[in-house]
Amino acid sequence: GDSVTQMEGPVTLSEEAFLTINCTYTATGYPSLFWYVQYPGEGLQLLLKATKADDKGSNKGFEATYRKETTSFHLEKGSVQVSDSAVYFCALPSGGSNYKLTFGKGTLLTVNP
Amino acid sequence: DTAVSQTPKYLVTQMGNDKSIKCEQNLGHDTMYWYKQDSKKFLKIMFSYNNKELIINETVPNRFSPKSPDKAHLNLHINSLELGDSAVYFCASSQWGGRQETQYFGPGTRLLVL
Numbered sequence: 001g002d003s004v005t006q007m008e009g010p011v012t013l014s015e016e017a018f019l020t021i022n023c024t025y026t027a028t029g030y031p032s033l034f035w036y037v038q039y040p041g042e043g044l045q046l047l048l049k050a051t052k053a054d055d056k057g058s059n060k061g062f063e064a065t066y067r068k069e070t071t072s073f074h075l076e077k078g079s080v081q082v083s084d085s086a087v088y089f090c091a092l093p094s095g096g097s098n099y100k101l102t103f104g105k106g107t108l109l110t111v112n113p
Numbered sequence: 114d115t116a117v118s119q120t121p122k123y124l125v126t127q128m129g130n131d132k133s134i135k136c137e138q139n140l141g142h143d144t145m146y147w148y149k150q151d152s153k154k155f156l157k158i159m160f161s162y163n164n165k166e167l168i169i170n171e172t173v174p175n176r177f178s179p180k181s182p183d184k185a186h187l188n189l190h191i192n193s194l195e196l197g198d199s200a201v202y203f204c205a206s207s208q209w210g211g212r213q214e215t216q217y218f219g220p221g222t223r224l225l226v227l
Contacts, residue, residue, distance in 0.1 A: 032214075034215070036218075038154075042220060042221075043203060043218045043220040044156075044205075045218070046215050046216075046217070049215060087154055095169070099144070099146075099161045099163070099168050099169050100158040100161055100171075101148075101156075101158070102158075103155070103156040103157075105153075105154070105155055106155070106156075108154075
């Protein structure tokens with residue numbers, strides 16, 4: 001079945017460091033791919049998405065490129081801030097429809113000043 | 114304006130009790146979901162409704178009963194609560210349209226069973 005494998009954390013960085021969180025997937029066909037973010041004590045927010053191969057999603061300085069050849073959707077940011085501290089989830093719609101999202105296990109990012 | 118709202122935000126209760134969580138979305142979506150997040154932050158689908166019709170029931174104990182009175186509301190009733198039900202429950206909604214549609218999440222209901 002469809003699945004998402006996400007880099008396990010926790011990840012601790014200093015402010016202005018470069019961030020990469022790896023995400024690879026197995027899926028039937030070519031679904032959209034998503035990154036969601038969960039700030040402490042809050043719900044999930046869509047961070048970015050890509051709907052087809054070679055698409056790049058971007059938001060708030062974060063980027064991820066849909067790579068069909070490596071089945072990957074790695075999240076990157078050139079210079080992290082303390083306010084980026086959160087849990088990041090890679091996800092894809094699975095089950096042959098958009099009825100449910102299958103999530104990776106989440107990566108906790110802590111950014112220190 | 115809140116797009117997907119849930120009540121209550123926190124719920125502390127005793128084992129064996131029955132409780133309900135409510136969810137409302139004002140996005141005009143036709144599909145709604147319940148997800149459970151465990152203590153390790155792992156998220157898993159529980160139920161999905163499309164146009165008030167149950168589409169997904171992911172081997173959830175029948176103590177959990179979702180109800181969708183209309184497309185904008187999806188409630189979750191839990192009977193005979195157990196310690197293992199302690200988790201954060203998230204409601205979400207999306208528009209039916211294929212595998213590119215974004216799901217929008219509520220703030221979560223933090224359930225603690227004592």
